[in-house]
Amino acid sequence: MTERPLVRMTGIGKRFGGVQACRDIDLTIAAGEVHALLGENGAGKSTLINILSGVITDYDGTIEVDGRPVSFGGPVDAQRAGIATIHQELDLVAGLSIAENMFLGREPRTRLGGVDIRRMRRQAAEHLRTLGADLDPRRLVGSLRVGEQQLVEIGRALSLDARVLIMDEPTAALADAEVERLFETIKELRRAGVGIVYISHRMAELEVIADRATVLRNGGLAGTVDPRTASRDEIIQLMVGRSVDALFGEGRNEPGKVLLDVRNLAVTPRRPTPGRTEPAGVDLTVRTGEIVGLAGLMGAGRTELLETLFGAGGSGRRSGQMTIDGRPYGPHGPRAALARGVAFVPEDRRGAGLMLEHSVAENVVLSALATLTTLGVVRRQAVRRTVAEQLTALAVKAASPAVAAATLSGGNQQKVVFAKQLLTQPRLLLLDEPTRGVDIGAKAEIYRLLHRLADAGMAILLASSELPELLSLCDRVVVLHRGRTVATLPRASATQQAILAAANGDDAKETR
Ligand SMILES: Nc1ncnc2c1ncn2[C@@H]1O[C@H](COP(=O)(O)OP(=O)(O)OP(=O)(O)O)[C@@H](O)[C@H]1O
Ligand SMILES: [Mg+2]
Known part of the structure; x- marks a missing residue:
């Protein structure tokens, strides 16, 4: 690149005790590029960007911004230099509102010096609308679902008006529609000359959004590729140092008898929590040896359903019928669920x-x-x-x-x-976004593991926003819309279009 990059990191190294998290890494970020950072879990991606964003201040190597060496004493210094970061692990304050979180420490002021709450709320709402999120900025962040929190975090970064925007798995908890909105926003920022660092384990996203990809392996630099021309295999080779066998495709056993049977399940909460979509007419069965997928848009009530099945859904009146092995099931807490052989891997x-x-x-x-x-x-x-x-x-x-x-x-x-x-x-395993943030090699491991568990007779109910994941992994896909089962699609008829149509509430199908 002839033009001087916005950011140049040279010879970056970082050690945590016995772990060399980054080793002699060079990375540049040019204005108007989306630079993807790839690598397996633990490759050093977050560490590298924590160094650039001032979270880690003790490291080897140098960082230049606009050709001038910088040394950040903390995240605020990095922000002042025009570097905004969306961290992988959301760091929002649950007890504060959306607007307060977005402007924490840099609240707009009235002429008299007080916090200009109205302006703060208005600006917060604007940034969220850019992302297609219609959230009341007065709501407490603690009441938001993970995907919504992620949007708030992205909105906060946007509000900083940065020249360099670092995104560490920004889409991990987003549904497809939100991802598309985010990509539109990223493209606008790119046109405006912002340099973007983009970390994601979703390979398909990179082909769409990234101009350049740097691959890390075991803390070191493995190579740089053009994601639009490099094949997936090539990229994976660089990431893991070998090729990963086909993700799926092993023959599956026939499912056995019905283990979990849920009919017309609904929950009426004592006090409604804004943003929660309680079950409002869920029908589904999971048989032993079967993997059933739960699809739906953000807010369709997938997480709430899994929580209810695990007895963790908060207080409320349950109606409808649930049985496990034909015996009534209605856990009053996780302990009771575990006692009946039900386990839950939560999203958060x-x-x-x-x-x-x-x-x-x-x-x-x-x-x-x-x-x-x-x-x-x-x-x-x-x-x-x-x-x-x-x-x-x-x-x-x-x-x-x-x-x-x-x-x-x-x-x-x-x-x-x-x-x-x-x-x-467990006999019934409930999974909420089980491969969120998991690299492609480990994903293959987890898929193989789920197949093994199912073949050994475990019943698995799995919510995922990644349609390819549902399509390749599941024997059936149950689609929720506003807390209700709107379609149950057997593997043969479960296509991306069919799931999306149902998830959007276009005429409900019943094909069970
Ligand atoms: N604060 C810390 N203390 C000790 N070890 C750490 C710390 N932070 C990171 N590490 C280690 O450094 C290595 C790199 O971690 P890092 O978080 O940068 O990986 P990553 O590429 O972001 O992975 P992922 O895709 O899973 O998010 C890992 O082995 C990790 O365990
Ligand atoms: Mg990371």
């Missing part, structure tokens, strides 16, 4: 799934302590073996099982949540 790994300050090992075994305890004594040997087995099975990348879960990369945290639930040996 930081909130519900993980205890960040505890070790990886503790997180993994916690749910299975009962089976690893004899007469009240924890069998340490068994615990160590079980943890090691699970971490290997899921290829979790951690320095050791003793490190805090917080130190794992995002995708590896997701795998730990998964491992933890599997240890309860």
Whole structure:
């Protein structure tokens, strides 16, 4: 590139104890380009951008902005230099409103010096509308679903009017329609000369949006490619250093008898929570050995349904019928659900799934302590073996099982949540966006694992915003719209169009 880049990072290195997270990395960001950053879970992507965004201040190498060396003392310095970041793990304050979160620390002022609340709300609403999100800026962030929180985080970054915008998996929790809106926004920013760093594990997105892709492997630079001409295989080769076998395609066993039967399930909450879509007429069955997909737009009520099935949906009156194995089922809490062999991997790994300050090992075994305890004594040997087995099975990348879960990369945290639930040996496994933030190699591992579990007789109900994932993984797809089952599509008739049509509420089909 002849033009001087907006940002030039040279020889960047970072070590965490025994882990070399980044090693001698050079990266430039030009004005008006979308520069994708790729790599497996734990490759060092977030670390590199945490350095650029001033979150990590202690590192090797140099950073130049506009040809001038900079040394950020913290995120605010980076923002002042025109670098805005959407972090992988959302860092919003649950107890503050959307508008307060977006303008935290830089609230617009009235002439008298007070916070100009009305202007703040108006601007917040405008930024959200750009993204197609019709959210009341007065709402508390804690009441938002993960996807909505992600939109708030993106809106905040937009409001900074930055020249460099870093996006660490911005679409992980977004549904397809929101992704399209975001891409429109990104294209506008690109035309306006903003330099964009884009991290995503969704390969299809890169082909659409990225001008250039830099691939990291094990903390080092593996190569740079043009994502529009490079084949997926080439890119994956660079990422993992070998080719990944076909993601799917193994023959599946015939499903067995009905394990979970849900008829006309509805929940009337004691106090309605804005933004929640409670079940309002759900019909579905999951048989042993079957993988059933849950599709729907953001706000269709997929997460709320899974929570209800796990007894975690908050208080409210349930109506309709639920049975497991033909016996009535109506858990009053997760404990009751677990006792009936139901396990749940939630979408929000930081909130519900993980205890960040505890070790990886503790997180993994916690749910299975009962089976690893004899007469009240924890069998340490068994615990160590079980943890090691699970971490290997899921290829979790951690320095050791003793490190805090917080130190794992995002995708590896997701795998730990998964491992933890599997240890309860459930008969029915509920999964909410199980491969969110998981790299393509690990995704293949998880798909294979789900197939194995189903073949061994486990019933699996899985919500996903990624239609290709549902289509390739599931025996049937149940589509929700406003909390209701609007279609049940067997594998043969489940196409992208059919699912989308149903999800949008275009004439309901009943093909069960
Ligand atoms: N604060 C920390 N303490 C210790 N180790 C860390 C810390 N942050 C990151 N690491 C380690 O550095 C390596 C790179 O992590 P990083 O988060 O940069 O990966 P990533 O490429 O963003 O992965 P993902 O796709 O899963 O988000 C990992 O091995 C991770 O465990
Ligand atoms: Mg990351």
